[in-house]
Amino acid sequence: MRYINFLGLSALAGVSHALNLTVGSTGGNGTSGMQYGIMFEDINHSGDGGIYAELIQNRAFQGSTEYPSTINPWTAVNGAILSLKGLSQPLSSALPTSLNVAASSGVVGISNPGWWGIDVKVQKYTGSFWVKGSYQGAFTASLQSSITHETLASTKVISAATSSEWIQHNFTLIPNKAASNVNNTFSITYDALGTDGSLDFNLISLFPPTYKNRPNGLRPDIMEALAGLKPSFLRMPGGNNLEGNDPPYYWKWNETIGPLKDRPGYPGTWGYENTNGLGLVEYLQWCEDLEMEPVLAIWAGFYLPGPTISNASLAPYVEDVMNELEFIMGPVSSPYGALRASLGYPKPWSIKFIEVGNEDNLGGGGDSYASYRFEAFYTAIKAVYPDMVVMASTVAYDFGADAAGDYHQYTRPDYFVGQFNYFDHFRTGHKTLVGEYAAVQPNIPSGGSVNWSLPKWMFPVWIGTVAEAVFLIGTERNADKMIGAAYAPLLQNLNSYEWSPDLISFSADPSEDVLSTSYHLVELFSGTRITSTLPTSNSTFGPVYWVAGTNNVTGSHILKTAVYNSTAPVPMNVSFAEVRTGATATLTLLTAPDAYSFNDVGTNVVQKTVETLRATVGGTFAFELPDLSVGVLEVVGG
Numbered sequence: 001m002r003y004i005n006f007l008g009l010s011a012l013a014g015v016s017h018a019l020n021l022t023v024g025s026t027g028g029n030g031t032s033g034m035q036y037g038i039m040f041e042d043i044n045h046s047g048d049g050g051i052y053a054e055l056i057q058n059r060a061f062q063g064s065t066e067y068p069s070t071i072n073p074w075t076a077v078n079g080a081i082l083s084l085k086g087l088s089q090p091l092s093s094a095l096p097t098s099l100n101v102a103a104s105s106g107v108v109g110i111s112n113p114g115w116w117g118i119d120v121k122v123q124k125y126t127g128s129f130w131v132k133g134s135y136q137g138a139f140t141a142s143l144q145s146s147i148t149h150e151t152l153a154s155t156k157v158i159s160a161a162t163s164s165e166w167i168q169h170n171f172t173l174i175p176n177k178a179a180s181n182v183n184n185t186f187s188i189t190y191d192a193l194g195t196d197g198s199l200d201f202n203l204i205s206l207f208p209p210t211y212k213n214r215p216n217g218l219r220p221d222i223m224e225a226l227a228g229l230k231p232s233f234l235r236m237p238g239g240n241n242l243e244g245n246d247p248p249y250y251w252k253w254n255e256t257i258g259p260l261k262d263r264p265g266y267p268g269t270w271g272y273e274n275t276n277g278l279g280l281v282e283y284l285q286w287c288e289d290l291e292m293e294p295v296l297a298i299w300a301g302f303y304l305p306g307p308t309i310s311n312a313s314l315a316p317y318v319e320d321v322m323n324e325l326e327f328i329m330g331p332v333s334s335p336y337g338a339l340r341a342s343l344g345y346p347k348p349w350s351i352k353f354i355e356v357g358n359e360d361n362l363g364g365g366g367d368s369y370a371s372y373r374f375e376a377f378y379t380a381i382k383a384v385y386p387d388m389v390v391m392a393s394t395v396a397y398d399f400g401a402d403a404a405g406d407y408h409q410y411t412r413p414d415y416f417v418g419q420f421n422y423f424d425h426f427r428t429g430h431k432t433l434v435g436e437y438a439a440v441q442p443n444i445p446s447g448g449s450v451n452w453s454l455p456k457w458m459f460p461v462w463i464g465t466v467a468e469a470v471f472l473i474g475t476e477r478n479a480d481k482m483i484g485a486a487y488a489p490l491l492q493n494l495n496s497y498e499w500s501p502d503l504i505s506f507s508a509d510p511s512e513d514v515l516s517t518s519y520h521l522v523e524l525f526s527g528t529r530i531t532s533t534l535p536t537s538n539s540t541f542g543p544v545y546w547v548a549g550t551n552n553v554t555g556s557h558i559l560k561t562a563v564y565n566s567t568a569p570v571p572m573n574v575s576f577a578e579v580r581t582g583a584t585a586t587l588t589l590l591t592a593p594d595a596y597s598f599n600d601v602g603t604n605v606v607q608k609t610v611e612t613l614r615a616t617v618g619g620t621f622a623f624e625l626p627d628l629s630v631g632v633l634e635v636v637g638g
């Protein structure tokens, strides 16, 4: 318990005047409040090699004209000859390329190092592989340490292989001890004497336990970190990764559903082939598991950065989106609802928010978007789903009060703070999502925005996080105009990434997950939701920024603050019209050792203090906010 004599502290500090704030009881914008959510696309190996729990890298030799199929990172065991084959009888039309393993004698096979390592623990691993070719005998599926060559787990899989068709072989592995690091490999070996000289392999898969034990599911450590953010929505599947670089490639929903052998994969825009193992259904299950509302982005007839589908040719793409929506939401009696049911999901999902494209104002897409592309999708969707919020992928154009917009901002800390009032000027009634935001580079004397030709921060940095807090507070003050906000990108595999900084970084080793400084900000602000804002007596912002309101579920009164560029700690006197003398509040403060502190593997620079304060006469809470701090004062009851 802390009772603060504000005058005494102020005198000791010898600096700032107190900031006196009185929070009114009515008159703010009473809405459901601003939502905090997450934005996901496969970037930085955030999907394949990331949250998608598949441990085998290049499990099905998927390729495209952009990224041709490769054997990498598979290696031969005991001198077998490996080659890629396009057999006349492939595993499926979606997976036409397979791996031929040739050897006439000896125990041979193939080995895979995972996504820069495999985390081996005493737990059940579930795997399978498809083989074509004659083999009398047993395969051995195993996990080994690459350092000690010790076998960590091994199982025999009796061969059912034949030269006439592809046969799936299933197995489980349970190591009897954990490996000391992730430098491990997965292998399949067999006795070449029992073959006709070679075997063909495809779709070689190995999963550890997944979040909520979903088959084909997600990494538990990353999902638990995300659950900690209490996110309200998931914007997916992009981002640029939705758009595709060149015809005919863009994110096609119908190529991401059904058995894995029927998913061809997709050359994403971030430099690698996507397996599409993490597909539309998996995204919707992810929403279910974290109780999030899907914000479904659909392809809007524009490849990044062009070409654009002409107005005359757009109809099939619009129809495809309507089919996608029927697949997700339609009754089982509808053609696409029936398809969903046939895949094992008779119960429909629901989509309340849909986003037409991604950043369609950029790269030469703007004119077509403004003149016909958005309109075509909007009209078709609204005709069938009048209550759906249909969002433009930009706020650059005015598509009318009923069409929401998506605002993205990657910038420097000072610039973000300068955007505190940005949404004050937005039209009421026009809803906006901040679908992507992040502070990505240090301040520059001119105060300018991001310079894309200069490096970005490796991890979110504390001064940037505080600036994001200022921006989010400004956004939340306009909650009646907002849908919500999401940091982007969400995830980064530290072994292979295209874009930093990211909210969460990771490797194959879950103990090395990095929850960034900005993660801690979202965790705090998302965990203390304001459902109705309340007016405050003072409106001179800087260096302290704030938003006040109530939460209609907990009944609490909340003040969110951020201090940016103060020369000294700021004494605060905060009273709430509806809070009586003697009421207690919790003050949660986030600070860091210095402006440029950041979280890296094994470190957390964010210092979180939680104090209980008691209201003095007039229901006033007195406390002090240091420079570069983020705080939440929460009065439960009153």
Ligand code: AHR
Pocket (backbone or CB within 6 Å): 041, 043, 238, 239, 240, 241, 358, 359, 408, 436, 488, 489, 499
């Ligand atoms: O978040 C990274 C990229 O930034 C997104 O794919 C795109 O929408 C934005 O330009």
